[in-house]
Amino acid sequence: MGAFKEPHGGELKDLYLSEDRADQERELARDYASWDLTPRQICDLDLMMNGAFSPLEGFMNEADYTSVCKDMRLTSGVLWPMPVTLDVSQEFSESIKAGQTIALRDLEGVLLATFEVSDIYSPDLMAEAQSVYSTTDDLHPAVAFLKDKSNPVYLGGTVRGIEPPTYYDFKLLRDTPSELRGRFRKLGWRKVVAFQTRNPLHRAHQELTFRAAREVEANLLIHPVVGMTKQGDIDHFTRVRCYEHVLEQYPEQTTQLSLLNLAMRMGGPREAIWHAIIRKNYGCTHFVVGRDHAGPGNDKEGNPFYGPYEAQELYLKHEKELDIAMVPFKMMVYVENKAEYAPADEVDKADTVLNLSGTEFRRRLREGLEIPEWFSYPKVVEELRKAHPPKHKQGFTVFFTGLSGSGKSTIANALMVKLLEDGSRPVTLLDGDVVRKNLSSELSFSKEHRDLNIQRIGFVASEITKNGGIAICAPIAPYAATRRQVREMVSELGGFIEIHVATPIEVCEARDRKGLYAKARAGLIKGFTGIDDPYDVPENPELVIDTAKLTPDLAAHRMLIKLEQMGYLR
Ligand code: PPS
Numbered sequence: 001m002g003a004f005k006e007p008h009g010g011e012l013k014d015l016y017l018s019e020d021r022a023d024q025e026r027e028l029a030r031d032y033a034s035w036d037l038t039p040r041q042i043c044d045l046d047l048m049m050n051g052a053f054s055p056l057e058g059f060m061n062e063a064d065y066t067s068v069c070k071d072m073r074l075t076s077g078v079l080w081p082m083p084v085t086l087d088v089s090q091e092f093s094e095s096i097k098a099g100q101t102i103a104l105r106d107l108e109g110v111l112l113a114t115f116e117v118s119d120i121y122s123p124d125l126m127a128e129a130q131s132v133y134s135t136t137d138d139l140h141p142a143v144a145f146l147k148d149k150s151n152p153v154y155l156g157g158t159v160r161g162i163e164p165p166t167y168y169d170f171k172l173l174r175d176t177p178s179e180l181r182g183r184f185r186k187l188g189w190r191k192v193v194a195f196q197t198r199n200p201l202h203r204a205h206q207e208l209t210f211r212a213a214r215e216v217e218a219n220l221l222i223h224p225v226v227g228m229t230k231q232g233d234i235d236h237f238t239r240v241r242c243y244e245h246v247l248e249q250y251p252e253q254t255t256q257l258s259l260l261n262l263a264m265r266m267g268g269p270r271e272a273i274w275h276a277i278i279r280k281n282y283g284c285t286h287f288v289v290g291r292d293h294a295g296p297g298n299d300k301e302g303n304p305f306y307g308p309y310e311a312q313e314l315y316l317k318h319e320k321e322l323d324i325a326m327v328p329f330k331m332m333v334y335v336e337n338k339a340e341y342a343p344a345d346e347v348d349k350a351d352t353v354l355n356l357s358g359t360e361f362r363r364r365l366r367e368g369l370e371i372p373e374w375f376s377y378p379k380v381v382e383e384l385r386k387a388h389p390p391k392h393k394q395g396f397t398v399f400f401t402g403l404s405g406s407g408k409s410t411i412a413n414a415l416m417v418k419l420l421e422d423g424s425r426p427v428t429l430l431d432g433d434v435v436r437k438n439l440s441s442e443l444s445f446s447k448e449h450r451d452l453n454i455q456r457i458g459f460v461a462s463e464i465t466k467n468g469g470i471a472i473c474a475p476i477a478p479y480a481a482t483r484r485q486v487r488e489m490v491s492e493l494g495g496f497i498e499i500h501v502a503t504p505i506e507v508c509e510a511r512d513r514k515g516l517y518a519k520a521r522a523g524l525i526k527g528f529t530g531i532d533d534p535y536d537v538p539e540n541p542e543l544v545i546d547t548a549k550l551t552p553d554l555a556a557h558r559m560l561i562k563l564e565q566m567g568y569l570r
Helices: 019-029 039-049 062-071 090-094 125-133 141-149 177-187 203-215 236-247 268-281 310-322 358-367 378-387 408-422 432-437 447-466 480-491 505-511 516-521 552-565
Strands: 034-036 086-088 101-105 111-121 153-161 192-197 219-224 255-257 286-289 325-328 332-335 340-343 396-401 427-431 470-474 495-501 543-545
Touching: 019 111, 019 153, 039 111, 039 153, 062 111, 062 125, 062 153, 090 153, 125 141, 125 268, 177 219, 177 255, 192 203, 192 268, 203 219, 203 255, 203 286, 203 332, 203 340, 219 236, 236 255, 236 378, 268 286, 268 310, 286 310, 310 325, 358 378, 396 408, 396 447, 396 480, 396 552, 408 427, 408 432, 408 470, 408 552, 427 432, 427 447, 432 447, 447 470, 447 480, 480 495, 495 552, 543 552
Parallel strands: 034 101, 192 219, 192 286, 219 255, 286 325, 396 470, 396 495, 427 470, 495 543
Antiparallel strands: 086 153, 101 111, 111 153, 332 340
């Protein structure tokens, strides 16, 4: 009917069984072998079952997989650019046979689908990377996935849908293709432009999307991905709150927002084609393709993996067959003298064009600096500031490391009191001895146990940091590799300041407050740090303090200055 053409000339492939059949299948599945789906497989299965991946009826068998990798087509001849495969462990694959039906369960064990296995095959993952993504460089997120995360065996076959995965967030904004098609029908929208995004939207995006829709006299669907996007992207909770604010900026009844539970591959040109097929399944007639669409960033040589317009070029080659028209993205700039946005190719020489790069925008957000109203909407900026507070409002971890008796506890205590006096955030002290009594009471001083002890401290510190508090840790932490792990874990969530308490061993031994050095020298304690167990001296700590030369008061003062310099204190 009219603009609502069926995808690929066929019906939407909704794979869900009727209630009765699903109940029967649930009974039978009690005896099936079970595969616990990975987060990415859950996204794929969700979109497969609800018809967004029509005409797929299951995870790809070897013939379809090979044909998709090589020619971007299913064996039926239908254009399909992306492998959608069920990767399982060698062990699991050996426990089943082709022809068998298995249960597909979510992380909690809920049965989402049953799967009739037709093919069990071991793919050449690097050949897949080369043909689908045109590279084997693991800076490409999809290649890194194939190298480090993918299971080695693929199962092909047919999916029977039992129930969709449960999501508790933004339920009203999550639509299946038939729901969205139905809504468009109800609203009388005969032409719909879909806009794909994994980033927050600002004024330029609002202008560009609205223009795109107006140009083709269509309505607009803002269709952001909330499944899996690129590492480092802004979390979808924050983004969706931002989208809701931006939605208020469109004239009433012109624009809809719906969330797409897609696991992106960042596959550039091929991914653009995939996105278009999915949007067509959702009932859209047009699709906006941007510069560097679904771009994975730069390769090892610092060059972009794909040319900026490669996605548009590939799309154009297949546009007719895709049967969803491409709307090329126009670069919008702010013309100050006219106080409005305009396509970059339409500005006059005399115009004053204002620009704020993504990098500069993120810097301003990080530093808590002003973000001009011409660039974004105050409510959007407020949401982003909440999610990315400036450094003086972020949580951080101060991680002391040093020999037994070096004075870690004393100066950690002094620092804690100073930070409590400052009062900007809650403070937790994870002192070596205290941790050993509580968190790690069963652990010894073997290498494995010391590592475990530090990892536990790191985990607690990262939780405190994530929630905006200050964690002060003061273990010996003798091994560089483990300290590095903790640094990585915490740095993703806030600040990490390593302080090497570099008091020389002679001084520590002379102090010998607990009499442990004497015992170690006498051979009564084995594996004592600095005596017969190694201490890796930190190579790049943020600060070095020798308590033989500084009073605790002066040491605390120096640490506070460092924290101020780094932006964590005001
Ligand atoms: S580690 O290596 O980071 O897990 O050590 P940590 O948890 O900080 O515990 C260090 C305290 O345990 C006492 N102790 C030992 N230290 C080092 N080596 C051995 N073999 C050992 N056995 C007991 C020692 O009192 C340490 O306390 P501090 O406060 O560092 O002096």
